[in-house]
Amino acid sequence: MIITKYRFLILSIMILFSVKGQSQDKFKGYFEPAIDLSYQVNPKYGLSFGVENRNVIYSDKNMQYTVKQIDLSHFSEYQWHSKYAFGLGVQYRIEHAFDVDEESELRFQEQIVYTPERSGFETDHRVRIEQRLYASVTKHRFRYQLGYTIPLAQKQANEPYLKFDTESLLEIAKTQKPELEQRLGVGLGWFVSSKTTLQFGVEYQLENYTQQLNHELFLLAELGIEL
Known part of the structure; x- marks a missing residue:
């Protein structure tokens, strides 16, 4: 039943991997572990703190670990309606310390999430705007993500679930032409306890596909803890 309903997502991922296999464009692979700590202040307001580490595991046709x-x-989120939540976030990316040719980044984020009534699974529509501040330039990015979370065994203590999502991104800046990006992801997670989740996933990204196409594959691992 699940495969039948979401076969278009599975088919899209298979097609993208097939295209990548036939393409001569650049390809990189990453491993990205993360830890997220969240706290629900009251029924309508919650906040979270995260640490994420990105590592190159494949580049220039060679395996590596850098x-x-x-x-x-x-991130802070306010549930102002049963179906709508508004969020504000700030992020600091430490990159110059690992590569002197790259600049570290300060990022501000604003988003609205729309979650329709549940019908056996959860659907999320997320619109996010970002201001990416570097020492040399400021970039603006606009993002739309459609995501599904599907419980697999609701009666089990350690309930597993599937996640599917696709996201479109547009980035603009004075120093570059507008860049478009498309992402497709699939993940498997578990509720280890009532306040702890563990999730593994794969995300495939088509970066700057209207100008200089790059293929990127991310292996994701995330531990979520509710305080």
Whole structure:
């Protein structure tokens, strides 16, 4: 039943991997572990703090393991309606310390999430705007993500779930032409306890596909803890 309903997402991922296999464009692979700590202040307001580490594991047709960056982030979210939530975030990306040719980044984020009534699974529509501040330039990015979370065994103590999402991004800046990016992700997670989740996933990104196409594959691992 689940595969039938979401076969278009699975098919899209398979097609993208097939295209990548036939393409001569650049390809990189990353491993990205993360830890997220969240706290629900009251029924309508919650906040979270995250640490994320991105590592290059495949580049220039060679396997390797190189630390690329570390992200420190904070996000606050206000549930102003049963179906709508508004969020504000700030993130600092430490990249110059690992590559002198790159600049570290300060990022501000604003988003609205729309979650329709549940019908056996959860659907999220997220619109996010970002201001990416570097020493040399400021970039503006606009993002739309459609995501599904599907419980697999609701009666089990350690309930597993599937996640599917696709996201479109547009980035503009004075120093570059507008860049478009598309992402497709799939993940498997578990509720280890009532306040702890563990999730593993794969995300495939088509970066700057209207100008200089790059393929990127991310292996994701995230531990979520509710305080």
